[in-house]
Amino acid sequence: xxxxxxxVTPPLLGEPLSEPAAVEMAKTLKALADPVRLRLFSxxxxxxxxxxxxxxxxxxxxxxxxxxxxxxxxxxxxGLLTSERRASWVxxxxxxxxxxxISALVNLNTAALAGVTA
Amino acid sequence: xxxxxxxVTPPLLGEPLSEPAAVEMAKTLKALADPVRLRLFSxxxxxxxxxxxxxxxxxxxxxxxxxxxxxxxxxxxxGLLTSERRASWVxxxxxxxxxxxISALVNLNTAALAGVTA
Numbered sequence: 001x002x003x004x005x006x007x008v009t010p011p012l013l014g015e016p017l018s019e020p021a022a023v024e025m026a027k028t029l030k031a032l033a034d035p036v037r038l039r040l041f042s043x044x045x046x047x048x049x050x051x052x053x054x055x056x057x058x059x060x061x062x063x064x065x066x067x068x069x070x071x072x073x074x075x076x077x078x079g080l081l082t083s084e085r086r087a088s089w090v091x092x093x094x095x096x097x098x099x100x101x102i103s104a105l106v107n108l109n110t111a112a113l114a115g116v117t118a
Numbered sequence: 119x120x121x122x123x124x125x126v127t128p129p130l131l132g133e134p135l136s137e138p139a140a141v142e143m144a145k146t147l148k149a150l151a152d153p154v155r156l157r158l159f160s161x162x163x164x165x166x167x168x169x170x171x172x173x174x175x176x177x178x179x180x181x182x183x184x185x186x187x188x189x190x191x192x193x194x195x196x197g198l199l200t201s202e203r204r205a206s207w208v209x210x211x212x213x214x215x216x217x218x219x220i221s222a223l224v225n226l227n228t229a230a231l232a233g234v235t236a
Contacts (some may be wrong), residue, residue: 009167012212016161016178022153029151035140038147042223043134049127060134094130099224105160106217106224 013105025101031078036063037071041080044092051093131223143219149196154181155189159198162210169211 017025032038043057044050058068072092075081079098084091135143150156161175162168176186190210193199197216202209 011164011166012168012214013160013163016164016175017157019153019157022156022160025156026151026153029147029156033144033147033151035137035144038140038143038223039135039137042131042140045131045223046129046134048129050130057134096130102220103224105156105163106221 017105021101025105028078028080028098028102031074031080034071034074036061036067037075040068040071041075041094044081045094049093050096051091053089053091055089057092135223139219143223146196146198146216146220149192149198152189152192154179154185155193158186158189159193159212162199163212167211168214169209171207171209173207175210 032041039061040057043060044052047056054068054072058065061068063071072081072083076083076092080095081092082095084093150159157179158175161178162170165174172186172190176183179186181189190199190201194201194210198213199210200213202211
């Protein structure tokens with residue numbers, strides 16, 4: 001360890017985002033950045049297996065069915081959910097990989113709070 | 119373990135977000151959901167100690183100084199950054215705690231990809 005290395009607080013994140021990575025991440029964050037979409041997404045993620053029928057999740061959320069459908073479409077178009085029709089219901093499932101890059105950015109939180117050093 | 123418990127895939131997230139928590143998280147996500155802000159934020163987070171002078175970070179980002187200042191203000195107003203003037207420069211520091219709730223939401227990613235079960 002050099003004298004310099006001992007006295008410099010390590011960065012919280014490995015390197016800055018490139019422009020293309022930032023453009024992609026901003027799209028995903030915009031899709032999530034709405035209270036109703038966050039509640040729908042977290043309701044699906046907290047259902048067994050990370051998937052749920054629209055009938056399971058819209059009960060506690062006080063918006064109309066067309067509004068629920070609109071928000072689920074935004075999440076699906078952003079690659080955060082997949083959907084599959086089974087009999088007369090549509091089931092939505094979370095795509096954990098869609099959150100991978102955001103996870104890397106916001107996990108600097110965990111590292112910093114735990115006092116982890118590089 | 120009951121017969122039911124053995125056959126049900128566990129959820130990815132403990133419980134759905136409450137309405138007030140979703141409203142707060144949406145504000146933070148909106149502040150981050152811009153390519154320039156993501157690049158500025160990640161540039162600060164990847165600087166030594168999670169803080170940087172505006173002179174350190176705006177070099178690689180091709181926008182005007184007033185635009186940089188505007189975006190840094192949005193991040194600061196959202197509680198994602200703090201700022202401190204030292205001599206003639208303003209230094210910005212990441213607030214890791216501001217990302218704590220988002221981290222809990224997007225970390226379902228890590229758990230799911232690692233095959234972690236509850």
